[in-house]
Amino acid sequence: MTAEAQGVGRSTEPIDLQALIETIPALVVCALADGSAEFANRAWHEYTGCSSPELTGWGWHAAIHPDDLPKFIQEWTVATAAGKPFETEARIRRADSEYQWFAIKKALAVSRDQVGEPSLRALIACEDIHERKQAQARIQQSEQRWQTAFENSAIGIMMRDRVDRFLAANRAFRNMLGYTESELYQLCQLDVTYEGDREFNLELIGELWEGKRQHFQIEKRYRRKDGTLVWVRNNVTLVPGTGAVAPFLLTIVEDITERKKEESERRYIEQRYGVMVETASDAVVCIDESGAILLANPATTKVFGYDPTDLIGQPLTMLMPEYLRKLHEDGFRRYSATGQRHINWQGTELVGVRKNGQEFPVEISFGELTKDGHRVFTGFIRDISERKQAQRAVQNAQAELARVSRLTTMGEFAASIAHEVNQPLTAVTNNASACLRLLARRKLDPEVLRSALEEIVTDGTRASAVIARIRAFIKKTPTERKHLDINDVIQEVLALARRELSDNRVLLELQLTKALPLVLADRVQLQQVLLNLIMNGIEAMTAVTDRRRTLWVQSQVDGAGDVLVAVRDSGSGLGSEGDHVFTAFFTTKPNGMGMGLPISRSLVESHGGRLMATPNSPHGAIFSFTLPAAAGRPT
Amino acid sequence: MTQAPMVFVVDDDPSVRSSLKFLMTSVGLQVESFDSADALLKRKLPDAPSCLVLDVRLRGLSGLDFQRELAARHCHMPIIFITGHGDIPMSVRAMKAGAVEFLTKPFRDQDLLDAVRIALEKDRERREREKEVSDVKERFNSLTPREQEVISMVVSGMLNKQIADQLGTAENTVKVHRSRAMEKMHAQSVAELVKMIDKLESSVRP
Numbered sequence: 001m002t003a004e005a006q007g008v009g010r011s012t013e014p015i016d017l018q019a020l021i022e023t024i025p026a027l028v029v030c031a032l033a034d035g036s037a038e039f040a041n042r043a044w045h046e047y048t049g050c051s052s053p054e055l056t057g058w059g060w061h062a063a064i065h066p067d068d069l070p071k072f073i074q075e076w077t078v079a080t081a082a083g084k085p086f087e088t089e090a091r092i093r094r095a096d097s098e099y100q101w102f103a104i105k106k107a108l109a110v111s112r113d114q115v116g117e118p119s120l121r122a123l124i125a126c127e128d129i130h131e132r133k134q135a136q137a138r139i140q141q142s143e144q145r146w147q148t149a150f151e152n153s154a155i156g157i158m159m160r161d162r163v164d165r166f167l168a169a170n171r172a173f174r175n176m177l178g179y180t181e182s183e184l185y186q187l188c189q190l191d192v193t194y195e196g197d198r199e200f201n202l203e204l205i206g207e208l209w210e211g212k213r214q215h216f217q218i219e220k221r222y223r224r225k226d227g228t229l230v231w232v233r234n235n236v237t238l239v240p241g242t243g244a245v246a247p248f249l250l251t252i253v254e255d256i257t258e259r260k261k262e263e264s265e266r267r268y269i270e271q272r273y274g275v276m277v278e279t280a281s282d283a284v285v286c287i288d289e290s291g292a293i294l295l296a297n298p299a300t301t302k303v304f305g306y307d308p309t310d311l312i313g314q315p316l317t318m319l320m321p322e323y324l325r326k327l328h329e330d331g332f333r334r335y336s337a338t339g340q341r342h343i344n345w346q347g348t349e350l351v352g353v354r355k356n357g358q359e360f361p362v363e364i365s366f367g368e369l370t371k372d373g374h375r376v377f378t379g380f381i382r383d384i385s386e387r388k389q390a391q392r393a394v395q396n397a398q399a400e401l402a403r404v405s406r407l408t409t410m411g412e413f414a415a416s417i418a419h420e421v422n423q424p425l426t427a428v429t430n431n432a433s434a435c436l437r438l439l440a441r442r443k444l445d446p447e448v449l450r451s452a453l454e455e456i457v458t459d460g461t462r463a464s465a466v467i468a469r470i471r472a473f474i475k476k477t478p479t480e481r482k483h484l485d486i487n488d489v490i491q492e493v494l495a496l497a498r499r500e501l502s503d504n505r506v507l508l509e510l511q512l513t514k515a516l517p518l519v520l521a522d523r524v525q526l527q528q529v530l531l532n533l534i535m536n537g538i539e540a541m542t543a544v545t546d547r548r549r550t551l552w553v554q555s556q557v558d559g560a561g562d563v564l565v566a567v568r569d570s571g572s573g574l575g576s577e578g579d580h581v582f583t584a585f586f587t588t589k590p591n592g593m594g595m596g597l598p599i600s601r602s603l604v605e606s607h608g609g610r611l612m613a614t615p616n617s618p619h620g621a622i623f624s625f626t627l628p629a630a631a632g633r634p635t
Numbered sequence: 636m637t638q639a640p641m642v643f644v645v646d647d648d649p650s651v652r653s654s655l656k657f658l659m660t661s662v663g664l665q666v667e668s669f670d671s672a673d674a675l676l677k678r679k680l681p682d683a684p685s686c687l688v689l690d691v692r693l694r695g696l697s698g699l700d701f702q703r704e705l706a707a708r709h710c711h712m713p714i715i716f717i718t719g720h721g722d723i724p725m726s727v728r729a730m731k732a733g734a735v736e737f738l739t740k741p742f743r744d745q746d747l748l749d750a751v752r753i754a755l756e757k758d759r760e761r762r763e764r765e766k767e768v769s770d771v772k773e774r775f776n777s778l779t780p781r782e783q784e785v786i787s788m789v790v791s792g793m794l795n796k797q798i799a800d801q802l803g804t805a806e807n808t809v810k811v812h813r814s815r816a817m818e819k820m821h822a823q824s825v826a827e828l829v830k831m832i833d834k835l836e837s838s839v840r841p
Binding site (some may be wrong): 068069418419420421423424425426427429430431433435437438443448452455457458462499503568 | 648650654657658660661717731741742743744
């Protein structure tokens with residue numbers, strides 16, 4: 001435009017410069033050589049909304065953004081001094097006070113003044129570049145954003161060229177490999193790829209360049225700078241070239257070392273579990289949400305008699321006896337609906353049924369697994385027939401031992417008891433014999449006979465009562481738990497032991513607490529325990545001659561609310577053997593079996609109580625046992 | 636003079652006690668019963684053949700202890716033990732200590748009555764023996780010291796002459812002492828005298 005204006009000025013008749021400038025759509029200020037404004041065109045006035053007087057002199061500078069003005073003035077001054085063209089960018093204020101970007105250029109023009117003398121003018125033309133400026137800024141921002149995103153991405157990203165050299169690599173990628181940016185740019189991507197993975201990798205890259213594929217995914221290992229390996233999953237895309245940019249490969253690199261490790265661990269565990277399930281001696285059966293069998297291991301055949309293939313798809317209930325099926329189905333449904341377990345999942349004892357219909361005890365543990373949104377239940381089923389049998393055998397042996405011990409204890413009591421039975425029998429015999437003798441001599445007075453017979457009846461009854469009492473001890477009575485007042489049991493046992501007490505000159509001190517809570521217990525077993533403790537107490541005092549032989553029998557409620565019975569003696573005490581008193585076959589008695597206390601203890605423990613031995617002060621021992629108070633007194 | 640035989644019963648069981656009394660009364664025995672040894676000890680024992688039917692197990696003093704106690708008091712009443720449950724050591728101990736019989740309850744009535752009869756007979760004999768000894772002793776005590784001296788020498792087998800020599804008297808004097816002593820002792824012969832002195836000595840010797 002400047003050249004045009006100059007050209008016009010040179011080749012044609014002088015034209016009215018001002019009129020010409022007026023028509024230019026760009027904003028133009030015509031200034032004198034020193035830069036002070038002479039006039040501005042319409043476009044200027046319209047844009048800036050400034051009147052002519054405001055333009056006068058340096059006034060037009062006021063339209064330039066204050067931030068841009070110093071630079072503008074400096075450049076103007078430099079260009080003017082050097083006689084060079086001037087071109088700059090600055091924001092110019094619009095009538096509505098908004099600033100817009102303009103490219104400002106200065107051209108020199110020759111104007112003729114009123115007398116026709118040519119004079120030099122500076123034309124300042126301002127071209128609106130606001131749109132372009134904004135677009136540029138947007139591009140810049142966008143580029144920065146991309147750059148930042150690239151650099152800061154948590155996932156590794158890198159680009160490489162046709163010959164596999166790195167073009168760019170972000171921080172995540174660099175950290176993954178342990179190289180700095182500059183080190184990396186010296187290398188090819190294949191240099192850092194694990195030797196064993198290169199060939200396959202190269203093949204895929206080749207296919208990309210040959211256009212056989214647009215992208216590929218590969219799991220491979222890089223060798224880090226420190227020599228260790230890192231597992232990655234690369235998503236590689238061929239980015240086609242654009243005019244200035246050659247095609248390159250964009251690679252997203254994900255570190256999957258952890259996942260690989262987990263995978264291999266999982267695979268190991270799965271293999272191991274697989275082996276375990278396959279070789280386990282327990283039946284392992286998986287069922288789905290409907291209760292249908294999905295899987296059964298080989299041991300299932302051994303336990304249930306079915307071939308695993310016979311079971312697949314069948315309901316689990318086929319392994320249960322009829323009466324358990326409904327219970328199982330209800331429980332299974334309830335669990336599926338509410339998540340509430342109605343049985344213990346670890347080691348519940350149930351009953352299984354074999355293919356041949358035989359029922360047998362099993363111990364089942366369950367596991368639950370959710371896979372793809374479906375629940376799978378695994379049952380570990382152990383045949384415990386043998387264990388049960390062994391348990392029963394042990395129980396029987398214990399019961400037998402207990403009975404033997406009871407008989408042994410009884411043996412110790414035989415003297416007392418025989419005496420008690422024989423007393424009334426003697427009386428009966430004597431009375432009857434006397435009657436017979438009187439009868440033979442015809443001297444039997446009916447009154448005498450009557451009183452003799454009455455005595456016979458009384459003594460007969462007495463003998464049978466004693467025998468009834470003994471029978472409870474000797475009989476192989478199955479345990480029968482009832483609500484008992486322990487004080488009653490104490491009194492019953494003392495009735496039996498009274499003779500032993502008096503024969504051994506033992507003073508009995510009874511300290512029974514009234515209205516004790518009842519206990520739920522087997523009467524005969526408790527009698528046995530008490531008898532054993534009382535007999536032990538008596539025997540412990542046989543050697544005592546220098547002090548009173550006293551046996552205290554106490555009942556009370558202990559701190560825990562349990563019923564406590566203590567048998568205290570003033571005998572020789574536990575001594576150094578205190579630790580052994582509960583050991584089976586340990587005895588200090590010449591004829592003892594050493595079973596009394598161990599059996600007593602197991603009897604007490606089978607009632608949920610404890611049997612303890614403590615020294616008595618100043619002499620003797622205390623044997624005490626607790627029994628839990630029964631929940632409620634029966635009405 | 637001699638009272639009727641008496642049977643004492645000690646048993647702490649009232650029905651056994653009364654039935655024993657009934658049984659023995661039915662055969663005409665005199666019976667007295669006690670519930671403990673102490674009760675019997677308080678009673679003055681009669682001057683008549685008697686025996687004791689004693690239960691081994693008693694409240695307070697036991698039967699065997701009571702047996703010892705009676706011996707310590709020089710009471711030689713024969714004892715028949717009865718027991719509801721006797722063991723061998725117990726019966727051996729009782730028999731060694733002089734029991735007549737050891738019966739286990741319940742016993743045949745005849746066994747008890749036989750034992751009682753034997754016991755009473757033993758006691759009667761013992762009492763007779765004791766009476767004889769005390770008679771001899773009484774007679775022996777009625778002799779003068781010199782007569783006693785002479786008698787002792789006669790019994791030891793010395794001749795009148797030897798006695799006279801030892802005592803430093805005349806043989807005739809010894810003869811007089813001897814015949815008077817024989818008369819006082821109611822001895823018909825030297826043999827009879829020897830028997831009497833024997834009894835006397837055996838009763839004195841422990």
